Structure formats: C-alpha cells, structure tokens
Amino acid sequence: MSNLKILKKLATNNNAIFGLTVIFITLIVAIFAPYIAPHGPNEQHLLDRLNPPSMKHPLGTDGHGRDLLSRIIFGSRISLMIGLISIGIGLGLGVPLGLTAGYFGGIYEEIVMRGIDILMSFPGILLALVVVAILGPGLFNVMVAIGVWSIPIFTRMVRGSTLSIKEEEFIEAARSIGLGDFKIILKQVLPNCLAPILVLSSLRLATAILSAAALSFLGLGAQPPTPDWGAMLSAGREYLRVAWWFSTFPGLAIMFVVLGFNLLGDGLRDILDPKMRGNIR
Amino acid sequence: MLTYIVRRLFILVVVVLAVTIIAFSMVHLIPGNPAQIMAGINASPEDVKMMSKKLGLNKPLYIQYIDYMNGLLHGDFGTSIRTGRSVAHQLLTRYPATFELAVVSIFIALSVSIIGGVTAATHHNTFIDNLTMLGALFGVSMPSFWRGLMLMFLFSLLLGWLPVSGRGDPYTLEWLRHLILPSVALGVGSAAYLVRLVRSNMLEILNEEYIKTARSKGLRETFVIYRHALKNAFIPIVTMAGMQFGYLLGGTVVIETVFAWPGLGRLMINSIFARDFPSIQGAVLMLAVSFALVNLIVDLTYAFLDPRIRYS
Numbered sequence: 290m291s292n293l294k295i296l297k298k299l300a301t302n303n304n305a306i307f308g309l310t311v312i313f314i315t316l317i318v319a320i321f322a323p324y325i326a327p328h329g330p331n332e333q334h335l336l337d338r339l340n341p342p343s344m345k346h347p348l349g350t351d352g353h354g355r356d357l358l359s360r361i362i363f364g365s366r367i368s369l370m371i372g373l374i375s376i377g378i379g380l381g382l383g384v385p386l387g388l389t390a391g392y393f394g395g396i397y398e399e400i401v402m403r404g405i406d407i408l409m410s411f412p413g414i415l416l417a418l419v420v421v422a423i424l425g426p427g428l429f430n431v432m433v434a435i436g437v438w439s440i441p442i443f444t445r446m447v448r449g450s451t452l453s454i455k456e457e458e459f460i461e462a463a464r465s466i467g468l469g470d471f472k473i474i475l476k477q478v479l480p481n482c483l484a485p486i487l488v489l490s491s492l493r494l495a496t497a498i499l500s501a502a503a504l505s506f507l508g509l510g511a512q513p514p515t516p517d518w519g520a521m522l523s524a525g526r527e528y529l530r531v532a533w534w535f536s537t538f539p540g541l542a543i544m545f546v547v548l549g550f551n552l553l554g555d556g557l558r559d560i561l562d563p564k565m566r567g568n569i570r
Numbered sequence: 571m572l573t574y575i576v577r578r579l580f581i582l583v584v585v586v587l588a589v590t591i592i593a594f595s596m597v598h599l600i601p602g603n604p605a606q607i608m609a610g611i612n613a614s615p616e617d618v619k620m621m622s623k624k625l626g627l628n629k630p631l632y633i634q635y636i637d638y639m640n641g642l643l644h645g646d647f648g649t650s651i652r653t654g655r656s657v658a659h660q661l662l663t664r665y666p667a668t669f670e671l672a673v674v675s676i677f678i679a680l681s682v683s684i685i686g687g688v689t690a691a692t693h694h695n696t697f698i699d700n701l702t703m704l705g706a707l708f709g710v711s712m713p714s715f716w717r718g719l720m721l722m723f724l725f726s727l728l729l730g731w732l733p734v735s736g737r738g739d740p741y742t743l744e745w746l747r748h749l750i751l752p753s754v755a756l757g758v759g760s761a762a763y764l765v766r767l768v769r770s771n772m773l774e775i776l777n778e779e780y781i782k783t784a785r786s787k788g789l790r791e792t793f794v795i796y797r798h799a800l801k802n803a804f805i806p807i808v809t810m811a812g813m814q815f816g817y818l819l820g821g822t823v824v825i826e827t828v829f830a831w832p833g834l835g836r837l838m839i840n841s842i843f844a845r846d847f848p849s850i851q852g853a854v855l856m857l858a859v860s861f862a863l864v865n866l867i868v869d870l871t872y873a874f875l876d877p878r879i880r881y882s
Contacts, residue, residue, distance in 0.1 A: 407588040412820030412861050415854065419592065422842045422850050423599045499713055503824045506715050507839050519713075526719060526828070530727050540716030548711040 298560045305556025308491075311549025319365040326359035330516040339532045349534035351524065353514075357534065360516040361542045367517045368546060371432050371501040371510075372494045378436025379493065383443025384486065388474050390444065391451025402448065408441040414500060421509050428517070431510040435497045446489055450482040484561035491554035495547045502543050518543050574873055582866050589858040593851040594638050597625070600847075607845050608651055625848075647855070648848035652841060657852040660837060665856060667737055668826070668833035671756065672818040674749055678757030679764055679818075680811055686761070687768025688795060694773060702765065709762025714821055718755035718828040725751060735830035752829040756821055760814040767810050771803035778802075805875050812868025816861040 299305050318325060327347075328334075334354035342349045348357040390401040408416060420434035454460065455478065463473050504510040505519030513520065518539040525535030597604045605622035606613065613621070621627075626634050641648065647657035690702035726734040732751055738744035775781065776799055784794045823835030830836070834853045841849035 407585070407592070410585045410589060410862055411592075411854075411858050412816050414817075414820040414823060415857050415861075418823065418838065418842070419596060419854055422838075422847075422854075423596055424601065426842070495711065499711075502713055503715060506713075507824060507827055509839075509842065522713075522716060522719070529719060529723050533723060536716070536719050536723075540713060540719070543716065544708070544712050547713075548707065551707065551711050 295560060299556065302556040302560060304552045305560070308549045308551070308553030308556055311545060312553060315365050315369065315546050315549065318362055319369050322362050322366055326356075326362040328356040328359040330360045330363035331355065331514045332359070339528060339535070341532070342534055348538045349532065351521070351535055352528060352532075357521075357538055360521060361518065361538060363516040364518045364521065364539065364542065365546070367428070367511060367515065368498050368501070368543070371428070371435070372498045372550075374432045375435035375497045375501070376439060376490055376494050378433065379439025379443050380486070380490065382436075383440040384447050384479075384482075386440070387444040387447025387449075388451050388478060388482070391448035392455055392470065392474050392478060398448075401444070405441040405444050408437075409445070413438050413496075414503065417500060417504065418509075421504065426509040426512070428505075428511045428515065431501050431504045434504070435500050438500070439493050439497065442493065443486070443489065446485055447482050450485055451478055454478050454481045488554055488558045488561055491550050491557055495550035495554065498543065498550070499547050571873065575870065578866055578869055582862055585862045586859055589855060589862070590639060590642065591635075593855045593858075594635055596851055596854070597627075597847050598631070604847070608847060642855075647852040650841075650846055650849045652844040652846040652849065657848050660849060661834065661852050661856050664832060664834050664837050666740070667831060668819065668822050668835060668857075669860075671749070671753055671822050671825070671831060671833060672815060674753040675757035675818050675821075676760065676811060676815045678753055679760035679814060680807075682758065682761035683764030683768050684800070684807075686765040688772055688800060690765070690769045691772035691776060692795060699769075702769070706762045706765045709758055709765075712759070714755055714759045715824045715828050717758060718752065718825055721751050721755055722828070735828075737832055748829075748831075752825045752831055755828070756818055756825045759821070760818060763814060764807065764810060768803065768807055771806055772799055775799045775803050805872065808875065809868055809872055812864055812871070815864050819857055819860055819864070 299309075332355060334350065334356075336354065337346065337350050338354040339352060340346055340350040340354075346356050346358065348361065351357055351360070386401055386405075390398040411419065417431075417434040417438045420437050421430055424430040424433060460473060460477055463477050468476075501510055502517075502519030502522070505517045506523045508520075508523065511517030511520045513524075521539040522536050522543075525532065525537075525539065528535050600607055603618070605625065605627055606618050608625070609617045609621040626637055629637070645658050647661060649655070650657050650660060653660070686702050686705070690699045693699050722734060725732045733744075733748050736748055738748040772795075776795075781794060781799055784798045785791075789798075822831075822833055823838060825831065826833045826835035827839055834856055838850060838853040838857075841847075841853065
C-alpha cells in the first residue's frame, strides 16, 4: 500500500483520527508546557493547600499547595518520554533479534527464541518488577524495565513476519542479483515488516505509559517532586477522603493519553494489518 | 493426547528451571556488591562479610545455584533479610490471598465479558453494541489502580457500603466484603479485553449455517445463542481467559498495594524497597511458576476441548 493510500485510509478511520488528535494535543501540551501551565510544576502555595478546583486553580491543588493543572501539564512530558524511550529499547533490541532469528534460522533462531520464551514465561509487569528490583527504583530504571518487557513481544512478532517474507519471490530475486544477507534484511525484509511494527508500537506505547504509571504509583518510578502522573495519584491516595480531585485528574490524564494510543493502534491495525487481531498487552 | 501431555509437561519443567535461573541470577545482576547492598549502606566491612557468607556469595557460582536448587527442592526459600523469618513461611501465608483475589477477578472478568460480548454481538451495530465497545475501550485504557481508588472513594468513603482496605478474617462474610472492590478493580480490566474477543467470536459463529439450521428448527433464541453459538466460541475464550489469569496474577501486585491486601504482590513491593532479595526471589518464583501452571492447564483444556490439537 502506498503512503498516500495509507494516509487516505487513515483520514477516513474514526478511531485513528480521534487517537491522532489526542496524541497531537498531548504532544503540543508537552512541548509548550512552560507557556501553557499557569504555574510552575513545583511552585508551592502553602496557603492554598488541598484547594478544590477554582478559577485560580482549575483542577485544584495538592498537599503542598502546588497547582494540579500545571503538574499534569508538565507530567505529560514525563509520560511521553517514558513511553517513547521504553518502546525505543524494545524496538532497538527486539526488532534486530526478530529479523535475524527469522531470516537466518537454525541454531541461532532456536537460541534466540528459547530465550524469548523464557522472558515470556513471566507475566509482563512481573518481568518489569524483576528488572526494577535488580537496578533499584528510579525513572530511568523503569524505562529500562518496560523496555526489557517489550523486547520479547517485538522479537516474536518480527520473527513471524520475517519467516513469511523470506519465502517471497522478491527475496529470491534479491539473492540472485548478489545482495548480501544484511542488505536483504535491511532493504527488503525490514520495510515489509514496518506495518505490523507500527501497529504494535502504538499499542505497546499505551501499555508502556500505563505500566510506568503503575510502577510510579508503587513508588518505584519517578521520585518526588517530579510531576509524574502515577506518583501524583499515589500522593493523592492519602487525601482521597478530603481531596477527591487530587487523585481523580491525574488518573483521567493517564486514561486520555492511553486511550489515544489504543485508538491509533486499533485504527492502524484495521488499515495496515487486518489479520493481526491478537490481544497485545 | 498422552504424547501431548508429556510434551507439555516437559516444557513446564524447562520453563520452571528457567524461572529458577532468573530468580537466582537476580542477586548477581545487582550493580555493585550485593552483600553490601543487602547489609545496608552503613554496614561495617564485617557485617558485609557476614552477609556474603550468609547468602553463600563467597562460593563458586555453580555451587551457589546447586545449593539454591537443593534448598528449593526441600522447601527452603531462604530467610528474609527484612523480617528474619523463613521466606517459605511468608510465601505460604500470603499466597492464598493473592490466589483468591486472582480467581474471583477472573470470575468477574468472564461473567462480565460473556454477558457483554454476547449482548453486543446479538445487537450488532446498535446503540448497545457501540456502548459496550466504548466501555471496553475505556476499560482497557483505564489504569487498574486508579479504578481501584475511584471505587474505594465511591463505595467506601462516600457511601460507606464496603470496607476501605485489608482482607478481614479469611473466609467469613467480612472477608467477602473486603474482596469485592479489589477483585472488581482487577477483573473489569480483563473483562474489557475479553469482551471484544467474545463479541468477535460470537459474530463469526452467529453467521454459520448450523446456527441458521438451529433457528429454522424453531429453537428458542436464548438456547441457540448460549447452547449452540457460545459453546463453539468458548475455545478461544478459554485460552484468552487463561492468559488473562496470568496477567491478573501480575496485576495483583498493584491492586494489593491500593487496598492493603496482604498478598504476594505487597510482600514483593515491600521487599524491593528493603532490598530483601530472598523474599523478592521467592515471590517472583511463586508468581512465575503459577503463571506457567495456569498456561499448562489452559493448553490441556484447549486440547481437551479441541480434538484437532489432541490428535495433531
């Protein structure tokens, strides 16, 4: 499918359009956070502690008198960064492993795929917790943990695609004109795997943002005073009885962004890869 | 079937072995000196040395692994650094809490998804169908811990109908009341995944010839849907529900923290903060082995339900 055709189909897919709009809004908010946010993310107004939503603080304030709207706006930067970096790790290691395992086969494929099976024998969040337990709590370690969790998922999917692509005639043709294995992988196999990679990346981004928020909520990710949505929710838990807004709005923010990536992933899957109906988490 | 079971059991043994290797390796993968980290930053060199000896870190790696496996096979998971108690004892007292939470959650997930999925499929392209799918989309995108907090706010703090946290006395009415909110918070997330699957499978099956035959025989619609269609849609649902059960075991880690549920997940989180590696290793082993066992049961059920797998 040509790029123009994909764009045309994308423009008529409601899910994809809504998802893209949500992601675009989040991106704009994240980039222009200092200009949009009414206050600094860590600016304390001790006289305004736990204030409900008002004209001055549209989403209320937290236990330190910090403006929740401003913290949520700055928090979008952290959520997107965690999502992108962790998926980058998953892609950067998972895709080459899947491509080479599928293309070369043999003992190499056996070793790689059995390693992947071992990683897949852990429920995802548990694997992330194992990595955090080893490296210690912290934002960067959470990104690595979620990245490691994504590796087997990308490897398995890309290997599957590579196995079917390498049987195609154009690969035989590329070989017959003397193209080397790595050139064939990069120039022939990889471009043909891009559609499912794109779909999976979007859906995994949603999972990555959710999981990072969960780890931060547990106190294993971003540390105070970083305006992280998961950490904000965790702090708000203590004030749930007296300040409902403190936990409610960061949760809505997480749901909004995750919804965007899920919708985009669903839309892209309908357009690019209707066969890929597996449940991806 | 026997060959299939034997092959599947062999895979289970390999997976369990791999899990023990990962759990064992955790201590050795810690950046820096693991004995120093577990003894604490302010520990004296003597304390570090003692910790190293206590954990057997001064022995060659393969001997350490053999000792570790030997201990596991004799039910010895080591001693908790944080509490000084046997890890096996901690795991045994906490495992039932996690298991019951996951079981009740998957029960909720299956009930909600079957009712929702069948209703959506039988009302295809109507308002009900769209509403169910929208609900599923929100369910998938909503963080489980946030759902838990919102349920707690509404039903415990605002309405006062259910307890805020804890487990209550096990297997009493009070325990059941404590169980409702965490299992709903957990189960609804899985239901959101399963409802799409039930719907799409039912839609496919409702177009089959044998459904038309059943209808033309004059069978009642509910009979056609639940006895003829749903029965055949069940195989992929069982597989997916099994996978979801595995995820639920992982998901309990977060929900247990929200509701102060005294299960393995909370033990694990507390142990990560205390750098109590014997406890972390024990919890990881229990959860991963449970996950592997659930996968085995799912595969065997699948083979039992679908003769094509049994005889292949």
